[in-house]
Amino acid sequence: MFRLELANGIAVIHLDAPPVNAMSFAAWGELPGVIASAKKQGATALVFSGLPQKHFCGGNDVREFENITCAETMRGIGMVRDAMKAIVSSPLPSIAALHGAVMGSGMILAGACDIRLSTADTRLALPEVKVGAYGGYAMVKEHLPHGVARAMTLLGSPVSGQRAFDLGFVQELAADAQAVLDRAIAMALDISKNLANPLGQQIRSVMNHQDENSLWTAYDIERDFAAEMMGKAAAR
Secondary structure, X not given: OEEEEEEOOEEEEEEOOOOOOOEOHHHHHHHHHHHHHHHHOOOOEEEEEOOOOOOOEOOEOHHHHOOOOHHHHHHHHHHHHHHHHHHHHOOOOEEEEEOOEEEOHHHHHHHHOOEEEEEOOOEEEOHHHHHOOOOOXXXXXXXXXXXXXXXXXXXXXXXXXXXXXXXXXXXXXXXXXXXXXXXXXXXXXXXXXXXXXXXXXXXXXXXXHXXXXXXXXXXXXXXXXXXXXXXXXXXX
């Protein structure tokens, strides 16, 4: 399902399951190992791409649910959660390079990344409700206005990459799928340079810690870390 390319410290993880890069529970189960392999090979940042396929991710393969037991479903959902945690908790910053369709699991994967880039005509949706399923809300609500996240979950209707950019889910737009990937790699290189020093390498984990806590707890975490950074800088 995944193909790893590493150059200049940037690990490009291609979703490679034609024709629409549909995910399966087995694929989710592979992802933590792919991320660990990238780090072991010296990667300093991750970029997720659906190229060369037409779509970033068409969602989970619904055929998998035709003859699946409740216990198997729970194990599969656990694999999805573990994969998301592998992205979010990794010391490597991550960027999703979006194009074509970004459905269901594709939005969850994109939401787990630090930054999302897209074409204006990309289509993003949480269509699970239309097939009698549920998922994705917990991740995407972190990046969208509350009402928008609920509407996308309840309606299952797509929004464009332009709309996702206007709402803040996407941070930059590019002309086409290749331009999105090129910009994502360039941005990953810039981030890697910024985080190359020992203090910089801690920033992402501190941000994660803040995100997992309330506003004032997060403020206290930021205050303490900022004081530590400034103290070490002054001592140099």
